[in-house]
Amino acid sequence: MPESGMREITYAQAIREGLDQAMEQDANVIVIGEGVPDPKAIFNTTAELREKYGARRVFDMPLSENGVTGVCIGAALSGMRPVMIHQRIDFALLAMDQLVNNAAKWHYMFDGKASVPLVVRVIVGRGWGQGPQHSQSLQAMFSLVPGLKVIMPTTAHDAKGMLISAIEDNNPVMFIEHRWLHQIKDTVPETYYRVPLGQSKVLHEGDTVTVAAFSHMAVEALIAAKALMSVMGIAIEVLDMRSVSPLDVASVLRSVRKTGRLIVADTAFRTGSVAGELITQVVEQAFSALKLPPARIALPDHPMPTSPFMAEHYYPGPETIVAAVADMLGIDKNSDAYIKLTGLLVREGPHDTPNPGFTGPF
């Protein structure tokens, strides 16, 4: 179906619309999660779905993440297309057994005789003291399990289109949202459309450095790219990776062959990260195209501290990306232009909220 009826809506609204239209298309699509029909409706991503589709398709659930995941897998094996939602990805850890041992393996171990069309929406928390157990970014953990697809759409347009593709997909898909993306607006078609899984997208063209970024880091990379362009006339190429598994290595290789330099920006812990995997694949396949060792921008290898004072420099941002670009290109960090550039990147308001209007607690 063509994409038409463009208007600006938020990421959260786009997800809601994607769910709504997928439920309209296919009566087997059901939605379940803690808080789905409640007044907050999972940050408004499930608002009014129960009113529209009824209590036989839209469910709250007991606090039984592992059991209900298994129940959803069983339903998926028997003709339903469940979308399960966790308000934090950290809660999905309780369901690892079902996701890893059953959902991911069923199609393979039974010789392709059955498949698990399940979507699990999980949200990565950040800011306002989310702390050690409500802020993890666990894409790498899921990505090391063959049989699971793992996607991290960044824009509202892609969130809707990739959610629809995920629901239509016959495999289990982990749909990872970053909490700080929910309020960001984008041009989104009114129609039912698909954005394919496993393909990255160029957000900003350039020929000096390739910045391959995941989820919210793609937003940060785009800010960095625009600032570098406007102040210094330097064009970096920003790829929004959009998917973790399958990983679109081919597009990164194509870009790196042009730029010769690679930075990968991830939302997760550095060691064992998807960023590390992407760099490995590029080094394996295009070593000679690289003018410099690739760089990783990721979280330090320790949990997020709750205290805002301790957390202040925990998350990398556009300034981290710009500094890495400057290092690669040999830009003098004491130059007037660079100082002007970093001045532009100073964020307004507190470091632990997505925007100055956010007043906690969630």
Added chain:
Amino acid sequence: MSKDELKLTEQQWDRLALLRSMLRIRRIEEAIAERYAEQEMRCPTHLCIGQEAIAVGVSAVLSRDDVVFSNHRAHGHYIAKGGNVRALIAELYGRSTGCCGGRGGSMHLIDLDVGFMGATPIVGGTVPLAVGSAWAASLKDEKRVSVVFFGDGCFEEGVVHESLNFAALHKLPILFVCENNEFSVYTRMSERQPDRPIYRIAEAHGMAAYHGDGNDVEEVLSIAEAAMDRARNGGGPQFIELSTYRWREHCGPNFDDHLNYRSESEIESGLKDCPIANFASRLELSNILTQSVMDSFEAEFSEEIADAFEFALSSAKPSSKEAGERVYA
């Protein structure tokens, strides 16, 4: 103020102490709620206002050596066990002097000096830990009992049932305390569980299980006292389910009645069943509580609270350079 000054018997004095302890928790949490709007306590915060009787009634029968584990709604459990209030408030403000040095915030509390072993917000996470602690006590022939507080929602987690089974199998000295406030966030019991009593399921796991009014501190105390007595004397695991009501929003300082997830009459009867007001009038009728005693409590608490906030706000702010410490022991 002393027992003799007030001309109270030991028993009357103990009853007054229950009121004092509930009121103290209430006032501390109200102060947190009031100052939360200043945006300096920058962490998700779950208040137990309206539910104080459970923490207080249970803790009244614990000794210092008994250990407590808790969940996201932990302030009351922590304070009732004797947790350091300055360190609690400092933790909410993310200061170095907080009980977790700022690493945890409201949802992660600890005070090992008084046997408060840890509270964490992944629902169900601490229930098996409390069982493990009881197991260690039993393996080492130590006399302490392990106590774990959790909610009605938590009872839906598989790990809770696995824990009950293990505790029953090994006849461990543990007290499971289920605070049933009918809600998990905005979702009421009827959307989450069939209509049957929680405590009967614990009973079916092979342990003594009781139900009581969690807003009546003396009822809580008498159930907990009997249960602790059995747990201490080789009676194995004990389970108590206590009904109560959460007054404010699930997470945050405010009332959220405008969201209409509970009816006006339900809220009204919930607020009317105030564990503190009810017990205070009972004590007044028995001539144990007078206005001047109440006034002296209030004066004492406002001083303690002012001191704790001042302590927190004048405490050092940890540096981001410390954030990477403590990952490994």
